[in-house]
Amino acid sequence: MLRLFPEPAVRLTLKDVYRDVFFPERRERPYVLLNMVSSLDGKAVVEGKAGLIGGLTDRAIMRNLRARADAVMIGAGTLRAEKLTLDVPEDLSLERASRGLKPQPLAVVATTSGNIPLTQHLLNTSPDNLLIFTSPATPCSRLTELSRRASVETSASLLETLSLLKQRHAVGILLVEGGPSLNHALITEGLVDELFLTLSPKLLGGKGEGSGSLTILEGLALDPDKTAQLNPISIHLSGRELFLRYSLHG
């Protein structure tokens, strides 16, 4: 693994990437990191799934970021699309402990429909470490069902969700791992502080939503005034994959 920027270039081991970066605390809500992987033609989801785009290194970097977060959040669509875990392996649990963090980040799923295949698709997560945010529109029956397998809270907006994560659950650093609709909503509302983007050296094609191909942001065109230019903080290269870290604050 080569850190190319800031220069001078430095070789480092995979497990040291993002190990010592500083994430500031915010008062009203968690400091929000968004981590995504996309192909060179901007595809973050193919055939409905994100899991096939990044390589082993990308997954290791994802775990490094999880090791730094108090909580990891995904949208329900991402969980419906494929089996996944939001946990970190044992060695990173130990590292978390040395940082004063709980062994596993709190797993957070955001849903409106309440339609989440928890048992089938969310692997390893213990019910007492799982928090589901529903909306006032979530059908009552689904809410009852979900509350048997996890803590369930209802919030009226993403801003409220983040505020609850900070106030009730002491989440200082929140890592968001998609999908594209949740990303878009967070970006639109100005709730993301940093973007970690893995550029996978592939060209995937695929024509829009119908084909199951999505970019990292799916939703209406953003107001250019609200999406100021992002600022590159670091650039790593491993094999053919690029790992870009951007700040969303000027």
Added chain:
Amino acid sequence: MLRLFPEPAVRLTLKDVYRDVFFPERRERPYVLLNMVSSLDGKAVVEGKAGLIGGLTDRAIMRNLRARADAVMIGAGTLRAEKLTLDVPEDLSLERASRGLKPQPLAVVATTSGNIPLTQHLLNTSPDNLLIFTSPATPCSRLTELSRRASVETSASLLETLSLLKQRHAVGILLVEGGPSLNHALITEGLVDELFLTLSPKLLGGKGEGSGSLTILEGLALDPDKTAQLNPISIHLSGRELFLRYSLHG
């Protein structure tokens, strides 16, 4: 401008970027460079247009690549979408002369419908330096009209177009500047040798074709076997924009 990769990092002036890179000759067709700019969320076209995504540096790099090419090709859709020029400014014309190239690269437009607003949208290009490739499906009336303003040739496939460019017009290096459909067709047929991708530090959103938002490749999902991993050749950073150069050959 900072070249980050290959390391060690080197500062260089804008006009020296890609100035001395070597592009090999191919026998059957031109060596094909594809140059595109996209946002961090993979958008290469917003509101139907590509021109708003890259900054001044991106346009300078684009001209550097044009200075190296025997011909510059775009698809007709790109020309229908906005006014543009395929020329290089005077200083690069002089540099071309010193390389033994004609003052301007041959301007090539590929079209099936024959519907191209040449007079309104293609700026500066002289009729004797403009070549339009139509297809056997192009309506005869359009062909007549186009042939008043440019040289017109008909080819049955992109492979034939490239072959004609090489054999009849001595095009050794062809620079393709989109749009997404032409890119997709070239990539699908394995006709691209290098990808130059400018990553503009923006998040643009926009939902698929209907909204006028497109990625650099628009078309069916690609066969993963035919789209081997691309290989990063160089990485430049200028301000907040990244300039990536990839080889499509292993």
